[in-house]
Amino acid sequence: xxxxxxxxxxxxxxxxxxxxxxxxFTMPDGYETAFGTFDLNxxxxxxxxxxxxxxxxxxxxxxxxxxxxxxxxxxxxxxFNNIINESLSYIxxxxxxxxxxxxxxxxxxxxxxxxxFLKNLYxxxxxxxxxxxxxxxxxxxxxxxxxxxxxxxxxxxxKSRISNETYRLIYKEIDKSIKE
Numbered sequence: 001x002x003x004x005x006x007x008x009x010x011x012x013x014x015x016x017x018x019x020x021x022x023x024x025f026t027m028p029d030g031y032e033t034a035f036g037t038f039d040l041n042x043x044x045x046x047x048x049x050x051x052x053x054x055x056x057x058x059x060x061x062x063x064x065x066x067x068x069x070x071x072x073x074x075x076x077x078x079x080f081n082n083i084i085n086e087s088l089s090y091i092x093x094x095x096x097x098x099x100x101x102x103x104x105x106x107x108x109x110x111x112x113x114x115x116x117f118l119k120n121l122y123x124x125x126x127x128x129x130x131x132x133x134x135x136x137x138x139x140x141x142x143x144x145x146x147x148x149x150x151x152x153x154x155x156x157x158x159k160s161r162i163s164n165e166t167y168r169l170i171y172k173e174i175d176k177s178i179k180e
Contacts, residue, residue: 004060009064019072024044038068038070048063056148058149061142061143062136069134083168086168089101100175107177120161124167135153
């Protein structure tokens with residue numbers, strides 16, 4: 001399997017967007033099964049090369065550009081719309097576990113629902129939708145369109161998109177549950 005030129009594309013993106021980030025292929029604890037993540041505190045994009053080594057090059061590229069978009073969302077929030085900025089303080093996981101970032105602290109909350117609803121809740125998050133759309137377009141630009149890439153992108157599109165208004169209601173519920 002061909003390995004994507006992560007470092008080359010990472011450095012180019014950072015230069016084009018005025019970002020000073022680190023790239024690591026050692027996933028942080030708790031993220032061993034994730035394809036990648038961005039950590040705002042260390043300004044590091046983590047890519048799980050072990051998990052992606054047997055994947056097609058376009059898929060490796062997709063996850064790098066996805067995480068780079070998250071880096072831009074967090075470090076340059078003025079470049080994004082209100083709902084993306086609102087959503088950046090909230091992390092909603094596949095199982096309904098949520099975290100709200102307030103300063104340097106994370107507060108935990110749990111949303112109940114069936115598996116399909118919770119999956120849609122995760123992938124419909126405004127910052128996730130934006131990162132997936134960006135990654136798809138960027139990979140098309142860098143490597144060209146393919147049916148396989150389109151299929152990958154559609155795997156990350158919710159079957160039933162959750163509205164921004166619903167997210168705002170969920171955020172209010174999370175906020176109400178936080179006791180400082």
